[in-house]
Amino acid sequence: MRDNGLGSWPARRAAMSPGRTALIFEGRRVSYGTLYERICRLASALRDAGVKRGDRVAYLGTNHPAFVETMFATYALGAVFVPLNFRLTAPEIEYQLRHSGAVALIHALPVPATSTRLVVPLDSYEDLLSSGSPAPFDEPVELDDVACVLYTSGTTGHPKGAMLTHGNLVWNAYNLLVCVDVASDEVTLVSAPLFHVAALNQCLLPTILKGATSVIMPGWDVDACFDMIAKYRVTWMFGVSAMFAGLAQSSRWAGADLSSVRCLMTGGAPVPEGLIRIYQDRGLAFCQGYGMTETAPGATFLEARESRSHVGSAGLPVFFTDVRCVGPDLSDTAPGEVGEILIRGPNVSPGYWNDPEATAAAFADGSWFRSGDLAVVDETGHFRIVDRTKDMYISGGENVYPAEVEAAMFEHPDIAEAAVVGVPDEKWGEVGRAFVVPAGEREITPAEVVGFLTGRLARYKIPVYVDVVPELPRTGSGKVRKGPLRGRPLPERPSF
The missing domain is CATH 3.40.50.12780 (ANL, N-terminal domain)
Incomplete structure (x- = not known):
């Protein structure tokens, strides 16, 4: 052999x-x-x-x-x-x-x-x-x-x-x-x-x-x-x-x-x-x-x-x-x-x-x-993880990269911008929270965003929370600042 x-x-x-x-x-x-x-x-x-x-x-x-x-x-x-x-x-x-x-x-x-x-x-x-x-x-x-x-x-x-x-x-x-x-x-x-x-x-x-x-x-x-x-x-x-x-x-x-x-x-x-x-x-x-x-x-x-x-x-x-x-x-x-x-x-x-x-x-x-x-x-050489890969979060043991979710959201004709962060969850460890900026005058609802992603992404990748906001916080160079988004208080868990 x-x-x-x-x-x-x-x-x-x-x-x-x-x-x-x-x-x-x-x-x-x-x-x-x-x-x-x-x-x-x-x-x-x-x-x-x-x-x-x-x-x-x-x-x-x-x-x-x-x-x-x-x-x-x-x-x-x-x-x-x-x-x-x-x-x-x-x-x-x-x-x-x-x-x-x-x-x-x-x-x-x-x-x-x-x-x-x-x-x-x-x-x-x-x-x-x-x-x-x-x-x-x-x-x-x-x-x-x-x-x-x-x-x-x-x-x-x-x-x-x-x-x-x-x-x-x-x-x-x-x-x-x-x-x-x-x-x-x-x-x-x-x-x-x-x-x-x-x-x-x-x-x-x-x-x-x-x-x-x-x-x-x-x-x-x-x-x-x-x-x-x-x-x-x-x-x-x-x-x-x-x-x-x-x-x-x-x-x-x-x-x-x-x-x-x-x-x-x-x-x-x-x-x-x-x-x-x-x-x-x-x-x-x-x-x-x-x-x-x-x-x-x-x-x-x-x-x-x-x-x-x-x-x-x-x-x-x-x-x-x-x-x-x-x-x-x-x-x-x-x-x-x-x-x-x-x-x-x-x-x-x-x-x-x-x-x-x-x-x-x-x-x-x-x-x-x-x-x-x-x-x-620590002094004994033991590692303790304090953050995950860049903006990645882990939901139920599965890696979720916000860029992938954001890319799917951008396919919606009424979404101008989107940013996704991971937030704590008692059951899954972390789940997604999306911040969405509408395009034009038409209003868009959180339930509509979730419905749009259903079938396009695996269920564990779809954000549990969706916030419709007028704009996203940015750095001087124009990049989205996700730190302030993570720090916002969580609303009640939605039922949709």
């Missing part, structure tokens, strides 16, 4: 532990031996359909074993996997398919009209898989070859495709195993969407690397989560703040059987310290980390042994990665001083798909990735 990439992992796992349970989905168990055979068949079928090394293969759907099989079959072919966010609208999905040049799409949800050559609905998935051969593959892949392209919301109105190599994913898995001590008897609850870099690379891949079991939830549900933890004796899970808040606020919380859980892991947005302490009061290790899609994603992590002494911290740099906090001149900040996070290591993306300008702008001194995120570092 000459393959250095992730396409070899199912074969190696099947050789070492063919009878162990790899996946559990809707009560059905799949062994590593069976999973490997299915991946081989799918890879063979895709190859027969014309998919070759370097081609892009996309997947659109909620969490399902077919996601896992499609991903590894793509890697086995030396092709590039493109997981799509199923929360996006048809135009957003079509843009990513077109931009990535995907030649194949396997989907469990309706898709827009597309020029993608091979489109396979999940209803026909088993027929495609059974047409393939179970013979093993031996496609050599180097660690520097691109494994996947994950789209992030664009700061200029279009999303960017972050390229992650096989090496990026392997080193990220190593970092995670050092931080979390994942065991071979782990039972991992994969409850966040697999298109999300944390669920995919921080949960699923390390679990498979260790030969442990992944329990796949098709979608988030508080009661189903409690049921699965108790039924399958779940030991480890990742979630965003809204998910953990939902569990803690449930009427089942006090009596829930959580005795099997060894570690809870979160990221995507800072978690209120009060929520963390609710879990700690149950005797649970609650660990935060910091990262981004471009770092595969782990950059810093708060290990379980420090989770009580550094509540709210994003932890220390992960083992094989260097992280700095710097000022405008790129010199290291003093303890307690706010600065930008820079990251360097084998888990850092080489850049963006078909976007050399964005790639060049993303790196300082040629090797340090500029996160644009702000943090302070």
